[in-house]
Amino acid sequence: MSDAFHYFGDDLSLSASGDILTVAQGTGLTKQRILRRLLTPQGGYIWELPYGAGLPALIGRPVTPMDIKNAIRAQIFNEATVAKAPEPVITVNGAANGTFTVTIAYTDAVSGQPQILTVP
Numbered sequence: 001m002s003d004a005f006h007y008f009g010d011d012l013s014l015s016a017s018g019d020i021l022t023v024a025q026g027t028g029l030t031k032q033r034i035l036r037r038l039l040t041p042q043g044g045y046i047w048e049l050p051y052g053a054g055l056p057a058l059i060g061r062p063v064t065p066m067d068i069k070n071a072i073r074a075q076i077f078n079e080a081t082v083a084k085a086p087e088p089v090i091t092v093n094g095a096a097n098g099t100f101t102v103t104i105a106y107t108d109a110v111s112g113q114p115q116i117l118t119v120p
Contacts, residue, residue, distance in 0.1 A: 033081070037052060038053045038071075038075060041054045051078075055072075058071070076088050083106065083112075086107060091103045101120050
């Protein structure tokens with residue numbers, strides 16, 4: 001089954017024919033699913049309460065890079081298309097203004113290809 005091509009926080013995308021653009025497989029689908037999981041509030045998906053890392057809820061709170069890394073790590077292995085080995089490498093970089101950028105280097109379980117996802 002295909003998912004709607006939707007980058008978290010943006011509008012739905014349309015195909016050249018005007019239909020809602022879909023993504024059925026591949027790295028685009030995996031990246032969309034990782035982002036959705038990381039940005040969904042904990043308990044916000046009523047059909048699966050453990051779903052979601054709730055990263056936006058950390059905004060404005062005193063957090064450490066390790067807090068962010070642990071929130072991601074608790075969710076990332078729940079995506080079937082993220083390979084368990086080699087383990088994803090999660091890097092959290094903080095800026096002087098209190099913002100963080102997260103880079104997740106993982107292996108796509110379907111293609112076996114290494115992937116990088118950066119989340120500001």
